[in-house]
Amino acid sequence: MLCSMTGFARVEDVCDQGNVSWELRSVNHRYLEINFRLPEEVRRIEPQLRKLLQSKLARGKVDCTFRYQLAEAQTAALEINEPLLESLIKQVNHVNEKLPQATPAEAVDLLSWPGVVRTAETDMNSFHTSCLELFKNATDQLVDMRGTEGKRLKNMLQERCDEITNIVKRVRIRYPQVLESIKQKQQQRIDDLNVDMDQQRFEQELVYASQKLDVAEELDRLDSHLTEMQTIFDRKDPIGRRLDFLMQEFNREANTLASKSADVETTQAAVDLKVLIEQMREQVQNIE
Template structure:
């Protein structure tokens, strides 16, 4: 199954330490290029993040944006350390006789180190939660790439059908084209040799010239290679692996045979067929650039 390199995916979740959200964007690229943007609290996961992405994607320029919004302290449950308060109370009682005017306000009391219990962020738990969320976003991206790949597959197979029809048409025309060329060559050679002393002509020279001209416009080999490329492309499109590079190479081979067919053409039909092939091949090549 072919996959496109162009896709977008997102995922978000709430954790005990705050909200996490991923946004992934990918476009076509020759290799896998990863551009992560991570908050300071989660920069330590970059290596693992790259490994997770590389395990699911093989090509494409991928932007990974991770956001972390810590839990609002105003909504967090207030927990008081009674042991610290007991010690402060005892100290205040001891100081009361010596400092009868000593006072303290509630805010200052809460600000004393250790009076309020603050829940520490579990860094390992937060990192694992981020990587788990990344896997969710990657699964969404892969699914999106596959859906787009299916549409590209329909497009490419339709163009392959067009190339196959053109090859079949040229094969059908060849006997008539060769017959017409033979007639034209025989007429021209007869005009050239008219009035010449037949003794001066080498035996079989006319036939040799005719065979030479016919061999120069023989396109059977090009048509056979085009048919082979069609079959190979259909096979590659059905593979479960990343096939973009293989398809790109095949497009070069298709184009080479179409150019040769056009250069050997001696008939308007084959000239138009070569042009039509190049149009179909170029349409395929443009779409192949987006395939992983």
Template sequence: MIRSMTAFAAGERGTPWGVLGCELRSVNHRFLEIGLRLGEDLRALEPVLRERIAARIQRGKLELAMRLRAPEGAATLAVNEALLEQLGALAQRLDARFPRLQVEFAQLLQLPGVLQAPSADGEALQAEALALLDQVLDEFIAAREREGAKLAAAIAERVDAVERIVGQVRGLIPAIREGQRAKLAARLADLPHPVEPGRAEQELVLWLQKLDVDEELDRLGSHIAELRRILGKGEPAGRRLDFLLQEFNREANTLGSKSVDARTSAAAVELKVLIDQIREQVQNIE
């Protein structure tokens, strides 16, 4: 199923060490870019969390926030007795050399490593974090797919409009050719000197060849079929669709440049408008 690149999902999971909370959000981006905001207890899990996300998401700028919230009333800090004893002994030695040096107990507690939070089992915490991430990813992808279905419907509606315009232009071509033939014949008739019939016919053929848009219309028809095929496959297709729309735009520009009739000129403009609208939707697709 086609997926949007914008989505949000969140979840929580109880663990022996507290409540794990996770939020995942994303916006449009050409490639996959993952930003992580992790609590201190979870920083070591960054590589595995990135790997798990990249295995299921292909495009978008994602931001993952995960925190471990200790249960209420639980002891959250413990004193590193061995380190505190070493620091105390060091303070006494320094006091003998620097009598005016004063070290307060509160200052010792502020030194790195003196106060420690109870540490969770690394492997068990990783398993809990990945289980929560999988749960959030399921909701996240489901949200992307719901939004993607809306985008696909909007694109399909505009593709139908493109197809109608292509059919209308194709129906106008015979009358336009006859009109150009009549105009050229009238101009030749107004010349002071007659032109050989064979020469006149040759010039007419060359002129009509320059204005011929059958190939452009055929290619537009092929592009329409390919776009529908891509939408039907349901795979990540944002980049492929973006490239295909460049081809759509090229054919519409050529159609406009070859136009000698107000109706085909208006059709070319309308095609460009529809193609731009489709491109806006495609920018949101994974």
């Protein structure tokens, strides 16, 4: 399946602990590179998050950002360490008995003592489960967007392949006319010189020239590459690397065709081929 490496996904949800959100961004990359930006509370499940993403994607640089805001009930919930507070009060009373002139301790002073007041612990297992489920939704959204972008890229590549097919057909039809034109030009030069001509030698030279200018092999290979493109489009696994290699082969045949060109039309066809191939190559860089 043809998928782009470019995509974006953002999902939000409200769980018991508060508001949570995931933001995923992916761009083209040679391999699969995953970067997480997580608060310390979520670091524990990073291996699970990474494994999930690796099961969905094959290539691309993916940045995953997690944000959350605790609910008011979570931020306001405080607990008092009763045993510690009772022990602290007992010790304060004991000190007051020893030092009657000392300033009495106030309630705020007691509550400020380390460990007396503590925040209620959040149910982290439930919180992590919510984070994982939301991340799955974000990943599915990212995969869908990459697939949609991949369909657009496939249509663009298919249009360029159709144009290349038409160019190859034109050059193939034009080739016999080019050889005939060369033969006439050579004959005209000999006629202008007004000398006796060795017909056998003349035919040999024409055969030699036609061999040097023969582009049938290049045209056949271009047709073969076009057929291979359609085969690759139908594959279910990632195809970006295969297409990238095929673009190199396309470009090689276009260069050879240009070097063998003996007329303006064939040269222009070779230039048009290289433009189309370059357009395809640029887009192929973004295919997974």
